Amino acid sequence: MRKVVYSAAMSLDGYIAGPKGESDWIVIDPGLDFGAMFGRFDTILLGRKTYEATSSGGGGGMPGVKSYVFSRTLQQADARGVTVSDDPLQTVTDLKAQPGKDIWLFGGGSLFRSLLELELVDTVGVAIIPVLLGGGVPLLPETPERAGLRLVEHQVYEKTGTVRLEYALV
C-alpha cells in the first residue's frame, strides 16, 4: 500500500519555520538528490495555511502531481488545480487504497497532527538543519498522542552538516 510520508526540514530545536514563517535558515546541501527525494511521490497533501503560504495565487501545482488541500473553510472554486477536502480521514484512506506512488504529507504541522491522530501517517522524514531557531512553527503541534518511531534510514550531508533521518511509525 502507498505510504503517507511527512517530510520536512527542521531546526535542531524542532521547528519547521521561524516565528514569522521564515525559511531563510534552511540550507540546501549540494549532496541532496531532490529528484530521488521527490520522485517517489505523485500526490501531495497540504493544510490550508501551508497551501496559502506556498501557492502564488495562480493555482496549478506540479506537473504530474496531484495536490489535496485540507480545510473546513476553503472553497473548491477558490483553489484551482488542487482538490479541496474537509474530510482527511475519508480522503486519505481512499488515496492510500488507490494504486500509485507514495503520498507526500507536505505540511504543516497541524495537518501532520490531524493525520497522526487518525493513524494515517506511515513515515516521518526530517532533514535536521544545524541551527537553533528558539521559536516558530513546530514540527508537531501539541497533542496528547505519543507516537513510537523506528529509524529506517539516516544520511549525513557533510557540506552543510544536514542530517536526514527517516522513521516508520510503530
Place this chain on the structure above:
Amino acid sequence: MRKVVYSAAMSLDGYIAGPKGESDWIVIDPGLDFGAMFGRFDTILLGRKTYEATSSGGGGGMPGVKSYVFSRTLQQADARGVTVSDDPLQTVTDLKAQPGKDIWLFGGGSLFRSLLELELVDTVGVAIIPVLLGGGVPLLPETPERAGLRLVEHQVYEKTGTVRLEYALV
C-alpha cells in the same frame, strides 16, 4: 579552554521530558558508552528545577564531580554537596578560565537558554530517541536568539535507532 557542553536526550519533536516531566520514553542503547560520555566532564551545571527533580534530597552529587546549581531563590545552606550561584555569567566565566575537564550543562532548558544568551555554551549534543512526545519540556525554551550550529560528530545506535548528534555553536 574547557568547553561547556549541553548534552541531553531528546524526542524527535524536540522535548527533553514529557508534559509531566516523564523520562520513561528514554531508551538506553546498549551501545552507548557512558564511561566515555561522562568521563570527559568533571563539572556539572544544573538549573534549580532540574536540581530539585534529580537530587534525592540527600545532597551530595557524584564523586570527583563538582556540581553548580543556578538559582535566584535557593540558599546555599539548603543545598548540601553542591555550589549555589545566582550569577551564571560570573560563575561560568570563572569556571571556563580554570583548568579542568569539560563542563556538562545538564539542564534544564531554561539554564541552556540563559547560558546560550550569554554566549557561554560551546557544544550541543543530543541523543535523538525515536519517539514523538507531542508536548513536554522543550530542549530550548523560546528565545529571540537564533544560534547557528556546526555538526562535529554523529553516531547511530542501531539497536534502538538512537541518533547522537554533536554540534559546535558558531
